Amino acid sequence: MKVLKFGGKSLSNGEPIERAVNIIKEEARTGAIAVIVSARGQSTNLLLDLYARAVQGKNFEKELENFMDLQYMQGLDADLNAYQQEVGAVLHALQLIGIDSERARDRVLAYGEVISARTVASLLRREGLEAVFVDARDLLYARATANETVVDFPRSKSSTLAFFNSLQAHQIPVITGFIASDPTGRTITLGRNGSNYTATLIASFIRASEVQNWTDVDGVYTASPKYVKGAQRIPHLSYREANELANFGANVLHAKTILPLVESGIPLKICSSLAPGRQGTLIDENGSGKGIKAVTTVEDVSLVSIEGRGLLGKVGIDARIFSALSSRNVSVRLISQASSERGIGFVINKEDAAAAEHALTTEFKDELEHGSISHIRIDSDMAIIAIVGRHNYSLEKAIYGLRRNKVWMHLISNSINGEQISLVIDNKSLKKAVNVVHNQVFGAIKSLNLFAFGKGTVGGRLLDQIIETGDEVVKRRNLKINIVGVADSVRMIFNEDGLGRNWKQELAESDQESSLADIIFRLGESGLENIVIADNTSSQELAEQYPVLVNSGFDIVASNKKANSISYEFYQNLRNNLKRKGKLFYYETNVGAGLPLIDTIKHLHNSSDRIERIRGVFSGSLSYIFNNYSIQDKDFSAVLTEAKNLGLTEPDPREDLSGLDVARKLIILAREVGLKPELEDVSVQSLVPECVSDSKDYAELYSRKEEVDAYFEQIKRGLTEEEVLRYVGDLEVKENRLTVSLVKVSRNSPLGNIKNADSIFEIYTESYGAQPIIIQGAGAGSEVTARGVYSDLLRIGGQY
């Protein structure tokens, strides 16, 4: 005989319960079956609420009505209305006496399973099956001890066997999960999620051929799928492994589920009632033999820490702690003791926190008064993450990932057999932490969560490139980049699951005002791991906030040059801050767009080769302008307009013409080689002619283009056949001299030879002598710049 258990989620109204009936019908075709059911949907929680209202003397009639509405199904041959009267009468009595007792609560909760089993039996009969309702209180017997419900195996086994022996062929028992009778005949429950235990108990008594646990996931996963999107189904587990997972919070299994199966060797299959055909998880004595591989979570626990000199080497402290706790029925989940014995920390269930505090402060009253125990502290709102299974370096990897993501561990406990590591963290960081640990330990696909500032030519192109190439990056680099938000100067949008192709439209239609403070707050609250900020704006205001972003735990990529070219003090503080927080800031596109310049310079500077001079055409836009203007018979303003239309210039081309942009780049390079220049240290020849320098914006400058054209025409006339104009940045390291000027160079020199919007950088080093290293190529344009930012992003992702 097979035992099929259906969880509450698989019996909710609508499609779930219809699917469950179909699954039972199909299985009944293959041979004898018994069905165990939980209360449907959220019924147990609703009944708990009703119970609480009643004992507090509150009205419950409306809530009971709502509860019954959820239980109602059309065309049942079982009369559920009678239960409304019955539950109502029990609750009414409780309302009158107002005494909170476990047995009274269990009696109320039992209605969830009873109504569910009646309903399922009735639906099966409607389908022509011979289903019979069975109340498990007639089969299973248990008693309450201080901490748990203990099943009376011999008595339960004999009554279960007697019942099954009395069954006719083709009869399908539909049995209530979760409930049993106590020695005095009152209702007792097996603990939350206890229907799984009912199923495996009954299966072991009747020596079933297998147990099928039909739930809303298609198996046991390497982490709770509720939190970790990339969790993987585990196809095969041994009893021992499954038991460890159940004990450490894998909800899909009740802690005691496995035990009854072990002795009789009955396999347990976890199957998805949402996708019945799909392979689930098989749990049997063999397992896959490769060690366990899961990261589980236990929410809502409290951490107790006791510290003080008085603990040092004193015998019997632990015994006093644990006997004080056990006198108040508080059980301890995890313990960690400092090797100096000056402190002990342990984890208890959150609902026991008050009892534990009372027990401990009473027990150690004298020590607290004398100060030999400095404090007994209880931190609630904690959670445990457990790495279950032997795994090389898993602790190191987990710690590395958690530190990077600013998740602090309050306690680390390693099991003696080395097969289980538990980390205690704040509950609020749970989602982030479990993703980080899971990805670190399994080397699974890592997530990088990107918030992008700027939707202009570079910013917009970057987002499109990420979306277009996302699948490829997952395949090749095991990295999933989620664009979780975009902001421009006016609006912003968020989507924790990742924005798609129509992000631009969503942003345009957004009614959320762009606010950096809100963004930082929301990203912090989101529980997302590995957050990177992309700054593709030219905003100094945003750049000035980088330290705040770093302190919030984010890495940064930027095409925005401001952070590296405002005051040296800011530059240095930002570096210190990044170092202290272990955060990354990549800005390869600040100079030379997508060219591998900054990295090369960093590399040379860090090697023993001294950089003596960097000279070149730093600006792609001015390169384009002078490459063309020098050899074409066109007005300067016409070439400038061409460059602007091609998206090569800064949004306000005066920034290019003023030489400020090149000066900034020069400063950035100078700082890379260890100099400390400020912007005013750069000698800049502006390309805005003196005669129009008073124009207040680009429109005005453009309206006076004749004057501009005449100015450049005069310079051009001074060129020989052999010469062309180039706007050159020059960094002479030893002299600490930074110059930006328009110079004549030979057409045949490397500088004279460049085309289009190419940039060129000649790097003179001590060992290369007069022969510079030349880096040359497209130095402007949204496509290459966006690609450069993208590769910075991938470099950061590579370090997660």
Ligand SMILES: Nc1ncnc2c1ncn2[C@@H]1O[C@H](COP(=O)(O)OP(=O)(O)O)[C@@H](O)[C@H]1O
């Ligand atoms: N490691 C895990 N693998 C699979 N599911 C898990 C795991 N950890 C937690 N869960 C959660 O367990 C839930 C199923 O268990 P449960 O709530 O008891 O369902 P049911 O109502 O079917 O009894 C899933 O919805 C899933 O979110």
Ligand SMILES: N[C@@H](CC(=O)OP(=O)(O)O)C(=O)O
């Ligand atoms: N209905 C009970 C018992 C149970 O096992 O439920 P489920 O199978 O839905 O986890 C509870 O909610 O605790």
